[in-house]
Every structure is written in C-alpha cells, then in structure tokens.
Amino acid sequence: MNPEIVxxxxxxxxxxxxxxxxxxxxxxxxxxxxxxxxxxxxxxxVLIPLQTSFSSTRIxxxxxxxxxxxxxxxxxxxxxxxxxxxxxxxxxxxxxxxAVGDAGFLLSEEIVEDKAIIDxxxxxxxxxxxxxxxxxxxxxxxxxxxxxxxxxxTLLMPKNSVIVGMSGLxxxxxxxxxxxxxxxxxxxxxxNYIFTPINPTTHxxxxxxxxxxxxxxxxxxxxxxxxxxxxxVLLLKRKESKSSPSIIQTExxxxxQIETKSIDIETIFSFRPEMxxxxxxxxxxxxxxxxxxxxxxxxxxFLQPRTTMWRAVKRLERLGIIEIDKKDLQNxxxxxKNLEEEK
Amino acid sequence: xxxxxxFVLFILVSSVVLVGMTNTAQAQNDPSIxxxxxKHAQEQLESQINQDSSxxxxxLFKEGTQxxxxxxxxxxxxxxxxxxxHFLSTMKIFKExxxxxxxxQSSQAEVxxxxxxxxxxxxxxxxxxxxxxxxxxxxxxxxxxxxFSELDNLFVKAKKQITDKQFDDALQTISKIKQxxxxxxxxxxxxxxxxxxxxxxxxxxxxxxxxxxxxEDVKNQGLSEDIIQKLETARENLSSATDPHxxxxxxxxxxxxxxxFELTKNDRLESRVMQIEKILLKLxxxxxxxxxxxxxxxKTLQTIKHHLAQDEFxxxxxxxxxxxTLLEQFQD
Numbered sequence: 088m089n090p091e092i093v094x095x096x097x098x099x100x101x102x103x104x105x106x107x108x109x110x111x112x113x114x115x116x117x118x119x120x121x122x123x124x125x126x127x128x129x130x131x132x133v134l135i136p137l138q139t140s141f142s143s144t145r146i147x148x149x150x151x152x153x154x155x156x157x158x159x160x161x162x163x164x165x166x167x168x169x170x171x172x173x174x175x176x177x178x179x180x181x182x183x184x185x186a187v188g189d190a191g192f193l194l195s196e197e198i199v200e201d202k203a204i205i206d207x208x209x210x211x212x213x214x215x216x217x218x219x220x221x222x223x224x225x226x227x228x229x230x231x232x233x234x235x236x237x238x239x240x241t242l243l244m245p246k247n248s249v250i251v252g253m254s255g256l257x258x259x260x261x262x263x264x265x266x267x268x269x270x271x272x273x274x275x276x277x278x279n280y281i282f283t284p285i286n287p288t289t290h291x292x293x294x295x296x297x298x299x300x301x302x303x304x305x306x307x308x309x310x311x312x313x314x315x316x317x318x319x320v321l322l323l324k325r326k327e328s329k330s331s332p333s334i335i336q337t338e339x340x341x342x343x344q345i346e347t348k349s350i351d352i353e354t355i356f357s358f359r360p361e362m363x364x365x366x367x368x369x370x371x372x373x374x375x376x377x378x379x380x381x382x383x384x385x386x387x388x389f390l391q392p393r394t395t396m397w398r399a400v401k402r403l404e405r406l407g408i409i410e411i412d413k414k415d416l417q418n419x420x421x422x423x424k425n426l427e428e429e430k
Numbered sequence: 431x432x433x434x435x436x437f438v439l440f441i442l443v444s445s446v447v448l449v450g451m452t453n454t455a456q457a458q459n460d461p462s463i464x465x466x467x468x469k470h471a472q473e474q475l476e477s478q479i480n481q482d483s484s485x486x487x488x489x490l491f492k493e494g495t496q497x498x499x500x501x502x503x504x505x506x507x508x509x510x511x512x513x514x515x516h517f518l519s520t521m522k523i524f525k526e527x528x529x530x531x532x533x534x535q536s537s538q539a540e541v542x543x544x545x546x547x548x549x550x551x552x553x554x555x556x557x558x559x560x561x562x563x564x565x566x567x568x569x570x571x572x573x574x575x576x577x578f579s580e581l582d583n584l585f586v587k588a589k590k591q592i593t594d595k596q597f598d599d600a601l602q603t604i605s606k607i608k609q610x611x612x613x614x615x616x617x618x619x620x621x622x623x624x625x626x627x628x629x630x631x632x633x634x635x636x637x638x639x640x641x642x643x644x645x646e647d648v649k650n651q652g653l654s655e656d657i658i659q660k661l662e663t664a665r666e667n668l669s670s671a672t673d674p675h676x677x678x679x680x681x682x683x684x685x686x687x688x689x690x691f692e693l694t695k696n697d698r699l700e701s702r703v704m705q706i707e708k709i710l711l712k713l714x715x716x717x718x719x720x721x722x723x724x725x726x727x728x729k730t731l732q733t734i735k736h737h738l739a740q741d742e743f744x745x746x747x748x749x750x751x752x753x754x755t756l757l758e759q760f761q762d
Contacts, residue, residue, distance in 0.1 A: 156553065167701060167708065170682070171678055183561040185561070191567075191568070193571075194626075208630050208674070251474070251525055252524055281474070
C-alpha cells in the first residue's frame with residue numbers, strides 16, 4: 088500500500104493568500120510524479136465505474152436445452168448498502184429460480200412477472216440461476232434464439248445442433264463436450280439453429296480462439312503481477328524500519344498434498360460417465376497433483392479465464408466429483424474422497 | 431526512488447486498463463471462427479438438399495457457397511470488415527434455405543413460442559438435475575439432514591427409462607422427482623429463513639449506525655427540526671423491527687426520507703466504503719498483504735471516512751478509487 092498515491096493532501100500547503108511555497112530540491116520529483124499520478128487517476132476514474140459500479144453483471148452464461156428452454160446463470164455485483172435488489176429477468180416464464188448471496192446462503196426472492204426482488208441484506212455479489220422459456224421460438228424445424236443482452240455473455244448450444252443463421256458476430260467459439268459454446272457481445276442477437284440426427288464429428292470446430300486470447304491476457308496479467316511485485320519491493324525498501332517481508336505468498340498446495348489416491352481415476356470417470364472431456368482433463372490434473380489444487384493453478388494450467396474455470400469447477404462440484412474449500416481467500420479444489428455420498 | 435515508484439504505479443494502472451481492453455479487442459480479432467460456423471452450416475445444408483429441393487433453394491445454396499468463398503478470400507487478405515459482411519450474408523442465406531427446406535418437408539409450419547412439446551423428456555431431466563445439484567450445494571451449506579438418496583435413485587431410473595425409450599414412464603418418474611424437489615426446496619427455505627432473520631438484524635444494525643451519523647450531521651448542519659424528527663422516528667421504527675420484510679420496509683422509508691430532503695449525496699460513497707471494508711476484512715485474514723500495508727489501507731479508509739464526515743466528497747472519492755484499485759491487485 089502506498090500512501091504516496093494521495094496527492095490531494097498537498098492542497099493544504101496552499102496558503103490563504105494563494106501563494107504556493109515549493110521546496111526547490113524536490114521540484115523535479117514533484118513535476119515528474121504529478122503528471123504520472125494524474126494520468127493514472129484519470130484512467131482509473133474512467134475505468135473504475137465501469138468495472139465496479141453497483142448492479143453490474145460480472146458473469147452471464149446461457150445454456151440452451153434441447154427442448155428450447157434456456158438456463159441462465161449470472162453473477163451480479165450489487166450495492167451492499169441496499170436491503171434488496173430488483174433484478175430484470177429475461178422473460179416471464181421463470182422456473183427453478185435460485186439466488187445465492189456472498190457467503191453461499193440462499194436469498195429469498197419475490198418474482199413478479201419479469202422482475203425479481205431479492206433480499207440481499209448487505210451482500211455485495213449475488214449468483215442467480217434460473218430456467219426460462221422465452222428466449223427460443225421454433226418455426227418448423229428451425230429454432231431461433233433471440234436475446235437482447237445487457238452484457239457480454241457465453242451461450243452453450245445444445246448437442247447435435249447446427250447454427251444456420253446469425254444476426255450478429257460472435258467474438259469467440261469453442262467446442263465443449265460436443266457442444267458449441269459461443270462468446271457474444273451485449274445487445275440484440277438472433278441465432279437460428281437446427282438439430283441433426285447425424286453426429287457431425289468431422290465438421291465440428293476444433294480450435295478455441297480463447298486459447299490465443301489467453302496467451303495475450305496471461306502476458307498482460309503477468310506483467311501486472313511483476314510490476315506489482317516490483318512496486319511492493321520498492322515500497323518495502325522505503326519502509327525499512329517497518330518492513331515485514333511477507334507481501335504475496337504463492338503457496339504451492341501440491342507440496343502439502345494429502346494423498347487421495349485411494350480412488351482410482353477411472354472410478355471417478357465411471358462414476359460420472361456424462362462428464363465433459365475438458366472437465367475430465369481438469370479432474371486428471373487434480374488427481375495427479377495429489378487430489379487438491381488451487382483454482383488459480385487450474386487457470387494457469389489450462390489457460391482459462393477466471394469465469395470459464397469457475398464454471399467448470401462449479402460443474403464438477405455439482406457432479407459430486409470435487410468440493411471447494413477456501414484457503415487464504417482462494418478456492419481450493421479437492422477431489423472428493425467418497426464419491427458414493429453424492430450418488 | 432519516488433520517480434520509480436510513480437512509474438511503477440502508472441504501469442500498474444495502465445495494465446489494468448490494457449487487460450480490460452484486450453478482453454474485447456483480442457476476442458474480436460479471430461475472424462476464422464466465422465468461417466468455421468459458416469462451413470459447418472454449409473455442410474449440414476448440403477446434405478439435406480436433394481433432387482426434390484426447389485430450384486430457388488438450390489440457387490440460394492449456390493449464392494451461399496459463393497459468399498463463403500468470398501469470406502475465405504477476405505480472410506486471406508486480412509480484410510476483417512469484409513469478412514464480417516460476407517459472414518452475415520452467408521448466414522442470412524442459410525437461414526432462408528433452412529426455412530425453405532422446412533416448408534418443403536412440412537406444409538404446416540407450426541410456430542411455437544414456448545417449449546416444444548417433445549416426447550423425449552431428456553432436456554426436462556437434465557434441467558431438473560441441474561436444479562437439484564444446486565439445491566444439494568445449498569442444503570450442504572445449511573447442514574440440513576435432507577437425504578437425497580431417493581432422489582438420486584429416481585434420476586438413475588428416469589435415465590434408464592429414457593435410454594429404453596419408455597418416455598411415458600420417464601415422464602412419471604420426472605414428475606415424482608419434481609414433487610420431491612419442491613418438498614426439499616421448502617425445507618431448505620425454512621432453514622434459510624431462520625438465518626435470514628439474523629442477517630437482516632445485523633444489516634439493520636449497520637444501517638442504524640450509518641443513520642446515527644447522518645442524524646448527527648443533519649443536526650450539525652442546522653437543518654429543520656422536522657427533518658430531524660422524521661429521521662429519528664424512522665430510526666426508532668427500524669430499531670424495533672425484527673422481521674426481515676419489516677426491516678426492508680423501514681429502510682425503504684428511511685431512503686425515501688433521505689431522497690425527499692436530498693440527504694443521499696454520500697450514500698453511494700458510503701456503499702463503496704462498505705465494499706472496501708469487506709475486502710479489507712477478507713484480506714486481513716490472508717497473508718496477501720503485510721501488516722504494514724494493511725494498516726496503511728485501514729488508515730486510508732479512516733481518512734476517507736473523515737473526508738465523508740466533512741462533506742469532502744471529491745477528495746473521499748479519489749482516495750476511495752485509488753485504494754480500491756490497489757486492493758484489487760491483491761484479490762483473487
């Protein structure tokens with residue numbers, strides 16, 4: 088933490104008569120630093136409201152089922168000072184609604200037409216899941232997904248579906264367990280698709296553009312981390328009298344692994360044969376790491392964005408394969424020792 | 431030294447911006463996915479067009495194929511804008527072909543705006559399975575004694591019935607699953623309701639503290655007795671409320687008073703302070719921040735509160751944003 092980022096106090100040095108006295112030996116530093124900090128603050132001022140403004144959708148994921156219903160899963164930042172939160176639903180035919188607050192507790196809600204009033208009571212982030220029938224229509228054998236999204240989102244198409252019409256441009260596409268997953272931008276999108284009885288294995292896209300995206304992202308994030316570490320080291324040097332060596336400790340859990348190899352990897356896969364291929368890779372990795380890893384390690388290993396990996400981990404949790412614990416504010420993903428209990 | 435630190439800070443801030451920009455820019459820079467989608471559709475439609483298909487359909491397919499070739503060409507030339515145009519044209523044509531093929535296969539094109547009534551209830555089962563999986567996690571969170579084994583057996587049974595094409599039986603099993611799920615849901619909500627009451631009280635307590643500060647501020651500003659009286663009455667009502675819905679009602683009443691007398695100017699900042707406090711609380715339990723840094727952050731937060739109390743909103747806002755940016759670096 089750097090108290091030097093607070094140039095606002097310097098205003099107090101301006102005297103009532105309007106004269107500003109500046110120490111000449113520090114003038115160079117002041118002149119160099121002030122524009123830099125000012126530029127930084129301007130950027131932050133522009134950026135922060137976009138990133139952390141209240142009631143902003145952090146994650147939005149849609150899954151289309153083969154019967155034309157859609158599952159909506161979203162994470163929303165809400166104002167912690169408000170007692171409740173009014174959510175605009177994407178239609179009126181809502182089913183299986185679940186709202187969960189900060190600590191994973193169920194939040195009560197009242198749904199009136201296409202609005203849900205959720206009692207948040209100080210939660211700053213809520214996760215909402217529901218099914219909806221309003222986003223898909225069908226004419227003959229052509230199904231149409233039509234959605235005006237408030238934010239960027241992902242859309243998982245049903246198995247054996249083929250997209251035959253699109254009104255907009257996807258920004259990403261990957262294949263997830265024989266299902267096409269599209270990344271789409273905010274705004275109105277219309278996607279037409281048909282089902283084919285043939286399993287078009289040879290036709291399916293095999294490259295995820297997300298991988299190339301992640302390399303660039305990783306470089307930027309890596310740069311950020313290096314810069315942050317450099318900054319902190321410099322700060323610590325400045326504060327020799329107060330210094331305490333621990334800033335960021337990346338603890339490798341793998342060194343402290345608990346052997347959970349009593350369960351064979353094939354047993355896990357046979358326990359949930361419907362598990363996706365990419366999820367199996369995650370399970371294999373956790374297994375070979377001794378049964379538990381940090382979610383951040385998974386992201387590094389599979390070069391997946393946080394949201395994608397978060398969904399994968401939640402999927403595995405729902406399947407009863409893994410459990411999620413907290414370790415130093417990080418998610419510790421552990422293979423379950425007893426699969427039968429969830430069966 | 432200060433110059434270096436300033437430079438590093440600038441790099442940090444810039445990289446945060448850069449990451450945000452990269453998410454959009456890079457994702458839209460892979461137009462090859464457009465070709466994949468278009469070709470996939472082309473191959474599927476080609477397999478469905480036969481000698482009986484109308485000339486118009488065949489002609490459209492030719493046009494679609496030409497558009498794909500043009501799309502490929504524009505991709506080779508790195509002309510992304512043109513590629514996007516060709517993609518949209520292709521998909522428009524293919525959509526029309528699909529509709530024509532549908533019409534030729536069925537003279538009655540039935541328009542359904544809700545769930546299609548299919549015999550195979552696989553999707554229904556999958557949907558309810560996802561819901562139950564969610565419920566299980568919440569049940570575990572509340573340490574309920576709900577036994578899901580019967581439900582799990584029913585899922586296995588329904589899956590088998592679907593595999594064996596016994597769809598009517600599967601529908602009956604799914605109906606049973608839904609009934610049990612409703613019961614479980616009610617049970618979990620009863621547990622949740624108990625905890626909600628204590629969370630609501632805790633929240634009301636924090637709100638009362640904030641309200642006390644506001645009343646004090648209003649008194650110091652010399653505002654009318656009427657406003658003070660209204661706020662104090664609202665405070666009394668809130669402090670005596672125990673039911674979560676009553677608490678919400680009373681807080682809404684207070685918010686309404688604040689809006690009526692324009693006392694909401696620092697509400698948003700107070701909310702941000704609450705969020706930052708939550709982040710600091712989490713970070714203080716981890717080893718991500720040294721004690722010195724943590725103390726600095728807490729001190730800054732106190733300064734922000736002080737500025738808020740002094741109505742120095744601009745200063746408080748700037749400090750708050752700087753602090754939030756720095757703390758984000760340490761969050762997972």
